[in-house]
Amino acid sequence: MRIVSLSAVVCIGLCGIASFASAEDAHTIIAPDDVKWAPAPKILPAGAETAVLFGDPSKEGLFALRLKVPSGYAVPPHTHPADEVVTVISGTINLGMGETADRSASKALSAGSFFALPPGMAHFAYFDEETVVQITTNGPWGIKYVNPADDPQKSQ
Incomplete structure (x- = not known):
């Protein structure tokens, strides 16, 4: 019984090492000068x-993207279908909670x-x-505007 338990631990450990090795092979590194900006989606x-730095926002799975906005930009009250985890890289975001701006x-x-x-939220x-x-x-990432009339796709 003791040998079986030890064998199981060794097998689990080796599987963990194999998983770690494959994760290392699929790494992503992007220097600030290598960020490729494109117009934001029409949503x-x-x-x-x-x-997009990592992953694909249109598909299931983890992704990371940067959003660059000009002075005077605003996003009306909205929600997202998944957790939104945000770090401010530069500038200042004025963030408010609730269904009215x-x-x-x-x-x-x-x-x-x-x-x-x-x-x-x-x-x-x-x-x-x-x-x-x-x-x-x-993903998949999405925005649902509290007031459907605020959806930029409605005016196009």
Whole structure:
């Protein structure tokens, strides 16, 4: 019995090492100068740019993307279908919670700040300066605007 238990532990350990080795082979490294910006998807208000760093936001699974917005940009109240984990890379995001964009109830989060929101939590954002945030979550990514008329795709 003792030999079987030891064999099981050795087998599990070797499987773990094999998994670790394959994860290492599939690594991603992107230096700041190598970030490739493109126009943001039309689900966001015009003027933003995105760069997918890892994964595919349109498919199931983990992904990381950066969102760059100009000064004066705003995203009306909305929700997401999965957790939204955000780090402010540069600039400042003014983040507010709730179904109405009450700017007096927002909080300014400068570079280095972090926030995480659960699925379905209504929030909004506006920006007084060019800002870059990094969003890490599970796909497929989506936005549901509290007021359907705020959806930029409706006006196209």
